[in-house]
Amino acid sequence: MSHLDGRGVTSDLALEADVVVVGSGPAGSAVAREATARGASVVVVEEGPWVRAGEFPLSAFDSMASHYRDLGTSTVLGRAPIPYLQGRMVGGSSPVNGAICWRMPRDVYDEWVAADPALGDALPWADLEAITDEVEQRLGVAPTDPAVAGPKNLLMARGAEALGLEHRPIRRNVRGCEGLGRCVQGCPRGFKQSVDVTLLGDAMDRGATVLSSAEARRVVLQSGRAAGVEAHAQGGGVVRVHARQAVVLAGSAVQTPVLLLRSGLGHGPVGENFQCHPGVSMAGRFREPVRMWEGATQGHEVIGLRHEGLKFEALGFDLTILAARLDGVGSDLSRAIADMAHWLEWGAAVRAEARGRVRVVFGRTVVTYAPTPRDVGLFRRGLRVLGEMMFAAGAEEVSLGVRGFAPRLTSPGALADLEKSGPKSAAAYTAAITHMFGTCRMGSDRATSVVRPDFRHHRVAALYVADSSVFPTNLGVNPQVSIVAMATLCARRALAAAS
Ligand SMILES: Cc1cc2nc3c(=O)[nH]c(=O)nc-3n(C[C@H](O)[C@H](O)[C@H](O)COP(=O)(O)OP(=O)(O)OC[C@H]3O[C@@H](n4cnc5c(N)ncnc54)[C@H](O)[C@@H]3O)c2cc1C
Ligand code: SF4
Known part of the structure; x- marks a missing residue:
């Protein structure tokens, strides 16, 4: 070699x-x-x-800076700039x-x-x-072991079950995973295959x-x-x-x-x-601590609406990224940070119909892409289902991440309004892209x-x-x-x- x-x-x-x-x-x-x-x-x-395993930085910023293309800031240009992430x-x-x-x-x-x-x-x-x-x-592909799933994954199973949606532990390429929840910064112990x-x-x-x-x-x-x-x-x-x-x-x-x-x-x-799968996400607060940073990074998925172009996954990322959802300043912000153990985040990936283009403009890579109205409709529907699953799993409150709509909800009632009459512009949604074709x-x-x-x-x-x-x-x-x-x-x- x-x-x-x-x-x-x-x-x-x-x-x-x-x-x-x-x-x-x-x-x-x-x-x-x-x-x-x-x-x-x-x-x-x-x-x-x-x-090599063991060399992955523990800070999210350092990880993005050293292992992602453009420090993780690559963005598609269009009506709604959306980040697309790629390892390098x-x-x-x-x-x-x-x-x-x-x-x-x-x-x-x-x-x-x-x-x-x-x-x-x-x-x-x-x-x-x-x-x-x-x-x-x-690659050692096998369903996530419940022993390392952690609350964020097990709660998704509960929410999907309550809604009658098909769901399952995610099949992952890991061996000996201890559920350290750091896959997207690189497994610090080398368990990912x-x-x-x-x-x-x-x-x-x-x-x-x-x-x-x-x-x-x-x-x-x-x-x-x-x-x-x-x-x-x-x-x-x-x-x-x-x-x-x-x-x-x-x-x-x-x-x-x-x-x-x-x-x-x-x-x-x-x-x-x-083409891609733009994903939107929602955060939910639970009365008991759920410690989103614990457990398999992405260990559970809901596949019952795949025929509609929607797939739901538990998410796991560094707390500094979850903290971007927090609002408030001073002592309010301190309280919100102290409360983070109660929050988790799940995502909905959309099989979008939009088509964009990759070009080289003045030597730079430019990706242009704009989700269609049908795709934005799936953002809304995906968020509604995420919210309903969260409340069904016991959430007390959800944070939508949709500009121009209620930032937080404490009951599922308004989620139907979000799907029906939420913002029509893709720019209103907090989305990201990781799969491209x-x-x-x-x-x-x-x-x-x-x-x-x-x-x-x-x-x-x-x-x-x-x-x-x-x-x-x-x-x-x-x-x-x-x-x-x-x-x-x-x-x-x-x-x-x-x-
Ligand atoms: C954060 C994140 C989470 C994801 N999660 C999942 C998941 O859980 N499951 C899943 O199935 N998919 C996931 N994906 C997507 C999946 O990882 C990609 O679809 C897959 O890695 C693409 O494989 P690839 O070989 O085509 O390209 P890449 O994995 O992007 O690899 C291409 C490589 O080529 C190198 N390269 C490019 N141009 C040049 C050049 N000119 N000269 C030399 N080298 C070059 C790049 O530096 C890069 O290392 C995720 C992606 C990201 C970013
Ligand atoms: S969840 Fe990912 S980062 Fe954490 S131990 Fe398992 S493979 Fe490693």
Whole structure:
């Protein structure tokens, strides 16, 4: 195994491998694992640093500053600026994500195939299922153990049960989790089975090289074929990585189209069709302390309204972020802080219909996106259901986070008004985005897609896209396992084409 830290690469360097992968998140790590399993040599180029278990900062600000892109302040531009969060380190977002695992939903797959039947042959459902079975084993995916769930997760079960909504403990990629509630800052004890320590670890055991702290700036072409990438190491050296067989882009649904555009590969709808799952959240106060910081970060979900485009999850994050919900100054604020053990927060993720765009403007990445009126209607409905679940679970008061509507409610009555006549503008809602898709979509028509159903770029030989950029639509569920399954298929297609 070999790790090359780009912070120490001060002069120019040349590397070579059968397969060069850009990005080491779930997509890139899956490609590296599968390609090495098939005997290929691999170099993975990763812009972010390598962070080992035990090195994750305990302060939320330090964690955002060091492990999230743009210090966690990336924002989509539109009628309502909404933050979108992405990890930037070896493992991508995986070391700082909520560890929630969902298999690709069959209904979404069927939608894809109905819209483009060629996808049915190129992405056999049985293969995706078999890959997912194996990956889930490797990642230790299992339902959250009630012993580490903690009050915020167990109360969600109670609220959903009272409303008759289907719910379940979240299936997570953890081993030995002690419910320290810090997944989104990076597990301090290394219990999360993120891809850096699992899939990428397997690839490195089989000889893959990881070049960290080095940004791929350009895909290098030779005679119309992808021949490698040019990366700029943080130490100042330029690293040229030659690919004998394939270049696979796995930088995420935002950065992959950016790299294509910066490389002058703007053919087809590159950067268009940006889709996501904007999420809204609500805080609730309970008479007994619920100590939101205790228990599995995200250990329970409500799935009974998935057919409407809504999925609910218990949330867990640093108290400084929960404190942003507090109002008051001076002694009022002190009292509110002293009361924080009584508050918890749950979220609703929306399978939004809106489509945005990723562009490069004056060298900067710009994502434009605006939820549609139907999507904002789902924000309202999601908040209503969250509030009803909270009251049914015993909350005394809820904080809505909706500008232009009652900030707090002490009974569920007004929640129906929120759904019916709450603010129509997305800007009124406190939302965030963590799942992104579609910006290099896959399809058989080169006018409406960027890669072919076998993940290969429509126009450039030996160039592949493996991440959720290729997904024709969003999923409505947490995507990391589907991304790994699709990227594994991508590696198989790339190596089959090269042989
Ligand atoms: C806070 C948070 C919580 C989440 N919770 C969950 C969850 O519980 N379950 C779930 O399924 N999903 C969750 N997600 C989403 C999930 O983590 C992502 O969908 C997934 O990680 C995307 O995988 P990826 O490989 O496509 O991209 P990423 O994970 O974003 O990885 C891409 C990597 O490529 C690197 N890169 C990009 N461009 C370049 C370049 N030009 N050169 C070199 N390197 C580059 C980036 O630095 C990054 O490390 C969450 C995301 C966040 C941010
Ligand atoms: S909940 Fe805590 S202990 Fe469990 S994996 Fe996440 S950070 Fe680690």
